[in-house]
Amino acid sequence: MFKYSKILMIAVTTATVLSGCTKLNEVVLDESSATGLTPKQAAEGAIAPVYALLPSLFQHTRYFALQEISTDEAILPYRGGTDWGDNGIYIGMHTHNFSTTDPNIRNVFNELVQSLSRCITAINALPANTDPSAPAYLAEARGMRAYYSWMLLDLYGLIFVKDNPSDISTILRGAEAVEYIKSELLAVEPLLGNTPTHGRLSKAAVWGLLARLHLNAPVYSDIYANQFNFGAADMDKVIEYCDKIISSGTYQFSPEYFDIFDDDNNTNKEIIFAVDQRAELNGHNRLAYFSLSGDQFPLPEFPGANGTDGPGITSDFYETWENAYGPVDPAAADQRFYKENLTIYSNANDTCVPAANFHINRGILRGQQYGLIRRNGVFLRCPNGDMKVGPLFHDTRNRPTLAVNFTKEIDFSTEGSNYPTGYRVEKYEFSRKSVSGRNFGEANIVILRLADIYLMRAEAKLRKGDAAGALADVNIVRAARTARGTIPALTEMNLDILYRERGFELYWEMVRRTDMIRFGKYEGTWTEKTDNNPQKRIFPIPQTAIDGASNIPNYLVQNPGY
Structure with a gap:
């Protein structure tokens, strides 16, 4: 039977795996359960768990909370003195008073570590599989391991590296972690397909992740720096990978901006990579109801489907x-x-x-x-x-x-x-197809889309001194939204304008914290937030994980400031 890594037992010990209302059509296969399956069934059984926790990760109280409520975009008060108190975790998130016992920080960490474990299981199972799909699935598993590692690095400042399930993972931070993630993405890129598939890793998705990695590499390499060094080499790579996506001709802007976030966005040509939330896959997108009032009822068919007075x-x-x-x-x-x-x-x-x-x-x-x-x-x-x-x-x-x-x-x-x-x-559209009307949403949750590719390229050009090129890219994005008139073109470009434009285009899409850190805004002051400690750029490693690794002296060390 395949063994999960020893470090990953921390997650098994401490994770709140999935909430009771989550349903995933998933079977994690090992040698004892695979008897009688065809190679194709076994291959599919190996790759499915690699993606299975993405819907949970992208729930409103997981990755969204960390990436949005910690920023100047979203705030979640203790509503009416009775709702969303949650022991002050959303107040602490917004004011940067993070706790090592914060359940959202812990759940995201645990689910990322569990997802890494599932990738390693697939990476070890697929090489012996004789089905023609197995090599592509193996590449996807390695690529998703790199993606989950990127999320860990961005949020917690470290990654876990191993190939053998029975080994103890090596912990990497900073530039070493960046180089590892980069090497993994480069290794799988030639093996992945060109066909757009929202919920699966493709060649274009890897290009987009590489662009995002290079754009943030100066941050990850020196996370507490007073000023980040955005070198030409990294910025050139951002431009190179964005060019690949744009010149492929595969992706197109959506003339109606909000079509990108509709129930039927699985066919939207602007989206490059997303969390697949279609109804037949038991979608779990609650982003549509999170911010609405408890007295807004978006569905005539469901008199019990309302908002929750969230952020x-x-x-x-x-x-x-x-x-x-x-x-x-x-x-x-x-x-x-x-x-x-x-x-x-x-x-x-x-x-x-x-x-x-x-x-x-x-x-x-x-x-x-x-x-x-x-x-x-x-x-x-x-x-x-x-x-x-x-x-x-x-x-x-x-x-x-x-x-x-x-x-x-x-x-x-x-x-x-x-x-x-x-x-x-x-x-995101409040789903009109869900059987519950409230708890399940069928709009795929965007991870990468074409507008972000243009904006990343614009930023890389601007950081290299090409303001005219950056202005042109931003105006291409603005000009694309033609369904209800036009958005006026900008006439000048600098880093503050570009930062503002990313907020206009990408608000509520879980990139704000990463953007704020890269643009030097995260130590600023905004509604109810005055903390200016650069150590808050990354979250604490959950105390449960520290405790779970305590039998290995000095193995899992808490981030500074916690």
Whole structure:
């Protein structure tokens, strides 16, 4: 039977593997369970577990919390003094008071380590498999091991390296870790296919990961530096790999920005690599309901499917839009900010909507919210049978006179933590196909897409002194969104503008923390956050992992500052 690595037993001992509502059609195979399987079945059984924990990793309270709530984009207060308290972990995340016992930090670490273990199992099983798919699957397993290692390096500042399941992993940090990840991605790149497949590693996905690795290599190599050295060699590689994706002609911009995040985005040609969340695969994308009010019900078919009054965007992040567009409302200036689906927002008389046509608005939601009105668990209807639409109040919170009127100001004060505070984000479509209507979402979660490739290339050009080339790349992205008008072209480019533009294009996509560190913004001050300690650039290694490795002296050493 295949053995899991000794260091990975830390994860087995300490992990909260998957929540009870998660369902994965997965069988982890070993020698005893593989009897009677064809080589093809055995190969598929080896590769499936390599990807299986991605949906859990990308849950709203996992990777999203670490990458967004720790930044100036998202804040999650103790709502109404009763909800999302969670022993202060979201307050600590936003203010950079991370704890070594934080469950989200622990769960992400454990699931990454478990995923590495599954990659190693597959890497050892597949070479003996005679099915023609086995070599490609082996390359995918090695490539995904590199991807999970990159996530560990980015979040925790270290990686675990081994090939033999029975060995103790070698721990690498800094430049050594970067070189290992790079070597693994380069080794598998020629063996992977060119066919776009969102949920599987492809040649283009590896190019994108290599570009991301080189762009952040100066950070990873000297994580606590006062200033990062973005050398020409790394920036040239970013440009090279982005060029490969762009010149392939395989990927295309989506004219409608929010189509990228719809239920049916599995065929969206802008996406290069994503977490496959289709319904037949038991998708678990809760990003759509996380920010919405508990009195927003996006689905006429499901009177129990509502939001959870989770995070809002900070006033600081919203002001970047205000400052960019001046007196013009950002909703009118930039299609990426907002999309109106309910016409009652612009025409107060549109209070009856056929159920099939009811779609809530998308993007950044502000002010008084309108939607389906629920009484005694049933939605009200118009005389013709259409859905009744009107202004919403916090009925589910037993505050029927408190309007669902999202305000700009949000903080950890009693007033700033009330249910209506903070503009909300509805970037991913609230799934219309899920059997639960709330807990499962079928939109694939984006890991890499074409716009990010152009923006990475623009940044590499700019850091090499080519402001004109960077400006051209950014304007290509802006010009691509043509479904509802045009976004005006920029006329100048510098690092602050490029950083702002990455926020406009990629908000809520779990890249903000990494961007803030690379651009030197992570020690800044924003809503409720004043900590400027550079040691908070990486998270603590969970105490359970430290304890689990204590039988090997000085093996797993805590990151400085924790």
